[in-house]
Amino acid sequence: MTDNFIQLNNNEDLLRLKIVDSEGKETGECLEFDLCDIELPLRYQELMEKDKKNRENLKNQMLIIDKRQDVKGKKLLSKNEEDKIRAVNEFFLKQVEVYNMFLGARGVEKLLNGRKFTWTTLEEIDKIIEEQIAPKIDITMDKITDKIKKKYSQAVNQSEEIEVIE
Numbered sequence: 001m002t003d004n005f006i007q008l009n010n011n012e013d014l015l016r017l018k019i020v021d022s023e024g025k026e027t028g029e030c031l032e033f034d035l036c037d038i039e040l041p042l043r044y045q046e047l048m049e050k051d052k053k054n055r056e057n058l059k060n061q062m063l064i065i066d067k068r069q070d071v072k073g074k075k076l077l078s079k080n081e082e083d084k085i086r087a088v089n090e091f092f093l094k095q096v097e098v099y100n101m102f103l104g105a106r107g108v109e110k111l112l113n114g115r116k117f118t119w120t121t122l123e124e125i126d127k128i129i130e131e132q133i134a135p136k137i138d139i140t141m142d143k144i145t146d147k148i149k150k151k152y153s154q155a156v157n158q159s160e161e162i163e164v165i166e
Helices: 040-067 079-103 107-112 121-137 141-161
Strands: 014-020 026-034
Touching: 014 121, 026 107, 026 121, 040 079, 040 121, 079 107, 079 121, 107 121
Parallel strands: none
Antiparallel strands: 014 026
16 A cells, blocks of 8 residues: 655745753753734734733733732732732733744743743743844834735736737
8 A cells, every 4th residue: 555645845835943951951842933824914913912902911810909908918928929919820820821823832841941930921022022032033014015016027027028929
């Protein structure tokens, strides 16, 4: 029995970012981005919008908690302190979902490389996306428009070259 395979053209526009640990050793994990993916700029835009919305929501929750009268908690922390920590934890969970939507399945887990979430984790991920991933993806509407024009102008030029002789 023979297997038949179908293979699409090799995608030269596949950006593969290898993940290294704090010592600079490769972890074997990587993040992949198809630079020709039509939805990539939309996912990046959605990341930015949801990130902003989540941060505003956290800020509003903190303001509400700060305006409430604080009472002694059952243990070490006061009621307001507990509520603030819960709000931050909820914010972290929402942010992980947003980042994974853009980075791909388990994207945050790959970046953490076995480390636990800390207070600075989101800041680190933001920095990675802004300084290392976004520039390589180069998501700008002008570049996307140029790619589309280039792609379809070539198709139009090729079809114009074929002339029907009567």
